[in-house]
Amino acid sequence: xxxxxxxxxxxxxxxxxxxxxxxxxxxxxxxxxxxxxxxxxxxxxxxxxxxxxxxxxxxxxxxxxxxxxxxxxxxxxxxxxxxxxxxxxxxxxxxxxxxxxxxxxxxxxxxxxxxxxxxxxxxxxxxxxxxxxx
Amino acid sequence: xxxxxxxxxxxxxxxxxxxxxxxxxxxxxxxxxxxxxxxxxxxxxxxxxxxxxxxxxxxxxxxxxxxxxxxxxxxxxxxxxxxxxxxxxxxxxxxxxxxxxxxxxxxxxxxxxxxxxxxxxxxxxxxxxxxxxxxxxxxxxxxxxxxxxxxxxxxxxxxxxxxxxxxxxxxxxxxxxxxxxxxxxxxxxxxxxxxxxxxxxxxxxxxxxxxxxxxxxxxxxxxxxxxxx
Numbered sequence: 001x002x003x004x005x006x007x008x009x010x011x012x013x014x015x016x017x018x019x020x021x022x023x024x025x026x027x028x029x030x031x032x033x034x035x036x037x038x039x040x041x042x043x044x045x046x047x048x049x050x051x052x053x054x055x056x057x058x059x060x061x062x063x064x065x066x067x068x069x070x071x072x073x074x075x076x077x078x079x080x081x082x083x084x085x086x087x088x089x090x091x092x093x094x095x096x097x098x099x100x101x102x103x104x105x106x107x108x109x110x111x112x113x114x115x116x117x118x119x120x121x122x123x124x125x126x127x128x129x130x131x132x133x134x
Numbered sequence: 135x136x137x138x139x140x141x142x143x144x145x146x147x148x149x150x151x152x153x154x155x156x157x158x159x160x161x162x163x164x165x166x167x168x169x170x171x172x173x174x175x176x177x178x179x180x181x182x183x184x185x186x187x188x189x190x191x192x193x194x195x196x197x198x199x200x201x202x203x204x205x206x207x208x209x210x211x212x213x214x215x216x217x218x219x220x221x222x223x224x225x226x227x228x229x230x231x232x233x234x235x236x237x238x239x240x241x242x243x244x245x246x247x248x249x250x251x252x253x254x255x256x257x258x259x260x261x262x263x264x265x266x267x268x269x270x271x272x273x274x275x276x277x278x279x280x281x282x283x284x285x286x287x288x289x290x291x292x293x294x295x296x297x298x299x300x301x302x303x304x305x306x307x308x309x310x311x312x313x314x315x316x317x318x319x320x321x322x323x324x325x326x327x328x329x330x331x332x333x334x335x336x337x338x339x340x341x342x343x344x345x346x347x348x349x350x351x352x353x354x355x356x357x358x359x360x361x362x363x
Contacts, residue, residue: 063346100360100362102362103272103273103274103361103362103363104224104226104236104272104273104274104350104361104363105224105272105273105274105341105342105345106350108341108344108345109341109345110340112344
């Protein structure tokens with residue numbers, strides 16, 4: 001089981017602790033054994049400890065410490081946002097956010113929908129069982 | 135600030151002033167005032183003192199001195215409504231007979247209590263007063279612009295005071311029991327009038343009627359502090 005996600009310039013990571021929790025950032029330089037210089041289109045370039053980052057599969061093609069414009073252009077070219085939202089990890093996070101923001105009425109409607117779906121499934125199952133039995 | 139007043143008689147050391155008594159008499163010009171008034175100081179004419187009213191001594195003195203309570207001129211304001219509670223909001227009642235019921239908020243009464251209705255047909259909650267502190271305001275709103283709630287106030291919901299009858303005991307109890315159990319027809323009609331318009335507004339939104347008919351409860355795994363209402 002070799003490592004597949006490396007800390008390198010251009011590696012996209014998810015912040016898992018602190019003020020920028022939940023943001024996608026790009027590793028733009030490595031400061032020392034524990035810290036990286038990290039940047040994102042909507043934040044000021046800053047240092048972050050590796051412990052605060054969760055590496056993703058996505059990597060973009062940039063030179064060491066690019067200018068903000070170059071970084072944004074590279075991210076657009078690689079379609080980081082699109083890839084992230086299609087990945088299973090990204091999709092899970094979106095679903096979690098949606099579930100957390102549900103209203104009391106929404107939760108009620110969800111419950112009704114689940115019951116209906118379960119009813120339909122159970123009916124089909126009953127039909128199939130009947131066929132097998134006969 | 136007014137310019138510093140000139141002191142005619144400065145204090146040189148605490149207790150010792152610069153100018154003597156006779157020199158001050160001259161400095162203040164009291165000699166000139168006397169001269170103007172013909173050798174005497176001008177005096178105000180004596181004011182007529184009103185004749186003192188004859189106060190009779192009180193007939194009764196209390197045994198102990200009673201302390202007079204401090205005066206309190208504060209007036210109470212109606213309770214401030216939370217931002218989430220506006221007319222037409224669906225509320226969740228937390229205590230009492232109707233705990234867990236989802237209910238439509240109509241208006242705040244002058245006492246500060248919230249006027250609320252089920253509607254009665256949907257979940258059995260009649261026109262009722264409810265305290266804001268025992269209620270969760272959800273973000274679901276119902277359109278109550280057509281509903282007229284101006285006739286309802288705290289008096290409408292107050293207990294009816296019955297005239298005391300001095301009759302035989304057994305007769306008294308029987309008559310009372312029969313009267314208290316039924317709700318007057320007028321209140322039933324009020325309920326129907328308010329609910330009729332409300333039900334139309336409810337039916338416009340899918341599932342809303344079923345939502346109001348169901349009770350709220352916490353399920354396993356739900357964290358109330360993380361729930362968005």
